[in-house]
Amino acid sequence: MTESLEGKIALVSGGGRAIGAATAKLLAQRGAEVLVSDIATQEAEAVAANICAEGGRAIALSLDVRSEAGWQTVHDYIGSRFPKLDILVNNAAVELFGPSEEITLEEWRAVQAVNVEGVFLGAKTLLPLLKAVHRETPGATSSVINLSSVAGIIGRPDQLAYMSSKGAVRSMSKGLAIEYASKGFNIRVNSVHPGGIETPMLNNVLQYRVEEEIIPAKTLAEAQQLMADYHPLGRLGQPEDIANGVAFLASEASSFMTGTELVIDGGWTAQ
Numbered sequence: 001m002t003e004s005l006e007g008k009i010a011l012v013s014g015g016g017r018a019i020g021a022a023t024a025k026l027l028a029q030r031g032a033e034v035l036v037s038d039i040a041t042q043e044a045e046a047v048a049a050n051i052c053a054e055g056g057r058a059i060a061l062s063l064d065v066r067s068e069a070g071w072q073t074v075h076d077y078i079g080s081r082f083p084k085l086d087i088l089v090n091n092a093a094v095e096l097f098g099p100s101e102e103i104t105l106e107e108w109r110a111v112q113a114v115n116v117e118g119v120f121l122g123a124k125t126l127l128p129l130l131k132a133v134h135r136e137t138p139g140a141t142s143s144v145i146n147l148s149s150v151a152g153i154i155g156r157p158d159q160l161a162y163m164s165s166k167g168a169v170r171s172m173s174k175g176l177a178i179e180y181a182s183k184g185f186n187i188r189v190n191s192v193h194p195g196g197i198e199t200p201m202l203n204n205v206l207q208y209r210v211e212e213e214i215i216p217a218k219t220l221a222e223a224q225q226l227m228a229d230y231h232p233l234g235r236l237g238q239p240e241d242i243a244n245g246v247a248f249l250a251s252e253a254s255s256f257m258t259g260t261e262l263v264i265d266g267g268w269t270a271q
Helices: 018-029 041-053 068-081 105-125 127-136 160-182 200-211 220-230 239-250
Strands: 009-012 033-038 057-062 087-090 142-147 187-194 261-264
Touching (some): 018 087, 018 239, 033 041, 033 068, 068 105, 087 239, 105 160, 160 187
Parallel strands (some): 009 087, 033 057, 187 261
C-alpha cells in the first residue's frame, strides 16, 4: 500500500533536475502540493509544469540555498499561501573533485556554502512553518529529509570537500533530530545516503576520473560499468530509487524514525 501524502505541503531544494526532480514528481504523485525550488529557475519551472500537466499540484520557486535572504523570501511566500510546511527536502548540492592539496580555500568554502550552509539555512529559516504542522493538527509530525551520500559515510579519493560536506549533513541531521525531539516540536529529521546514482553529477565525477587516469577506464561508459560493479546489485541507481526513500521518510509510515540514516546504495557500503 502506497502511503498517501494528500494534504501535505512539501518543498524540494534543487528540484529542477535528477534526484530533486524525481523526488518532486513522486511527492506530487502521492498527493502533496510541491514547491519546486532551484537556482536554475527555468528547470524548476519545467518540473512544476510537468507535475501540473500530469494532474499534480506544484509551484516553481527561484532559490539560491546559499542566501539567507533567499530562504526568508521562500518562507514568506509559503507563509502567505499555506499555514504550514509538512515536508522539507534539502537536496541541493554541488560537487568538487581533485586532489586535496590542489583545492583552494575558496573552492572548499563554495562547496560547504551549498551543501552544508544551505541545509542549515533551510532548516533554520523554515522551522516556524515546520512547527506549525503540530499546531494545526495536534499529534501530527513534519519531516525534514536531508540528502547526504555514501560519501558522507565512507572515504573516496579526490572528493574531500564533497565528502566532508556530506558527513556534516549526516551529523547535522542527527543533531537537529535530537534537538527538535527534546523540545517537543514533533519534527522528524533523517538523512538519505545514495550510492552511485545515474545523474549528470555522477557522470562529471566519472569523466574526471577517466581523464585523470584514476580508474582503469577509457570512456564514460566503461567508467559507469566500473561504478556499477561497486554495487552488489550490479547496477547504478536511478533518481527514482532515491525519491522512493524520500517519499517513505516524508510519510507517516516512517513516524517512528528520526535521527537515522537511510542508505540506498545497492549494497555498496555493506561490503
